Amino acid sequence: MNTASPRHALVTGATGGIGRAICFALIEQARRDGAPIHLSAAASRPGERLERLVEEIRTAGAAASGVSGDITDPAQCASLVTQAHAQGGDLTALVCNAGASGPGRLADLPVAQWDLTFNLNTRSAWLLAQAAREQLARTRGSITAVASMSGLTPHPGYGAYSAAKAALIMLCRHLAQEWAADGIRVNTVCPGMVRTPLTEAVYQDDATLRQREALVPLGRVGRPEDVGAAVAYLASAGASYVTGHNLVVDGGISDHMLSMIPGRPGKPAVMEAL
Numbered sequence: 001m002n003t004a005s006p007r008h009a010l011v012t013g014a015t016g017g018i019g020r021a022i023c024f025a026l027i028e029q030a031r032r033d034g035a036p037i038h039l040s041a042a043a044s045r046p047g048e049r050l051e052r053l054v055e056e057i058r059t060a061g062a063a064a065s066g067v068s069g070d071i072t073d074p075a076q077c078a079s080l081v082t083q084a085h086a087q088g089g090d091l092t093a094l095v096c097n098a099g100a101s102g103p104g105r106l107a108d109l110p111v112a113q114w115d116l117t118f119n120l121n122t123r124s125a126w127l128l129a130q131a132a133r134e135q136l137a138r139t140r141g142s143i144t145a146v147a148s149m150s151g152l153t154p155h156p157g158y159g160a161y162s163a164a165k166a167a168l169i170m171l172c173r174h175l176a177q178e179w180a181a182d183g184i185r186v187n188t189v190c191p192g193m194v195r196t197p198l199t200e201a202v203y204q205d206d207a208t209l210r211q212r213e214a215l216v217p218l219g220r221v222g223r224p225e226d227v228g229a230a231v232a233y234l235a236s237a238g239a240s241y242v243t244g245h246n247l248v249v250d251g252g253i254s255d256h257m258l259s260m261i262p263g264r265p266g267k268p269a270v271m272e273a274l
């Protein structure tokens with residue numbers, strides 16, 4: 001059985017918008033459970049941003065260490081897990097959150113950009129999981145990866161990102177099957193539109209913000225905390241029978257397309273008599 005909340009979580013992309021929210025959602029969950037937690041907050045490189053985050057986590061009452069490495073490099077994926085283990089012992093949760101999208105039409109996308117997109121968003125999760133497998137088997141821990149609604153539905157202009165996130169979802173379903181016997185649960189979360197440093201430029205324009213909000217059935221753009229809460233749930237004992245699942249956190253937008261078709265009929269004639 002998993003412990004009530006993770007005792008030691010490694011969160012990649014921790015200094016970013018969603019990663020930071022994941023760290024604080026895990027801390028809040030541990031606080032509610034009355035359990036100690038050690039956060040290994042990972043960034044691509046050491047520096048002031050990471051140090052500040054570690055201090056904030058400690059101020060919030062959790063143990064914390066900063067670890068760093070470029071996850072597009074296989075050796076640095078392994079090193080992140082080694083650094084985390086040296087600071088906090090066996091991992092009980094791995095959160096593969098770091099990632100990035102870049103626009104590019106498939107017609108003329110450079111091979112290097114395709115490779116970088118897959119190495120960052122997909123291959124890194126497999127390599128981090130491989131490096132953490134023995135520890136997670138000992139703790140009967142969990143892996144949660146942050147994919148995207150772009151991995152569920154085509155995202156024109158972002159073909160490599162969309163394919164990489166789709167592959168990430170399937171990778172995690174495979175890991176869930178292959179590692180269930182070790183007691184390791186593996187799930188994904190698919191955020192919709194979330195306002196973070198990655199997407200902030202778009203939301204600076206009020207008109208675009210309002211247009212985006214109008215597309216979301218729940219009437220607003222997502223907050224990093226919405227995703228943090230979903231990840232904390234999947235890493236908790238409350239999800240101890242959940243594996244190979246993809247939890248969509250998008251305010252309903254992924255399912256909304258058919259309601260946007262113009263000229264939809266009202267009540268079908270055949271129903272009028274009822």
Ligand SMILES: NC(=O)c1ccc[n+]([C@@H]2O[C@H](COP(=O)([O-])OP(=O)(O)OC[C@H]3O[C@@H](n4cnc5c(N)ncnc54)[C@H](OP(=O)(O)O)[C@@H]3O)[C@@H](O)[C@H]2O)c1
Pocket residue numbers: 012013014015016017018019042043044045069070071072097098099100101120146147148149190191192193194195196197198199
């Ligand atoms: N925001 C959205 O609307 C949205 C929607 C769907 C899915 N997502 C996904 O959610 C995740 C988090 O995104 P976010 O919006 O929070 O973006 P963000 O604020 O830009 O954070 C992304 C983080 O990824 C890290 N990262 C990037 N390249 C890296 C590398 N080569 N090695 C190690 N770390 C690297 C960055 O760390 P450093 O700063 O240390 O470089 C950064 O902190 C991503 O996987 C993204 O694809 C976001």
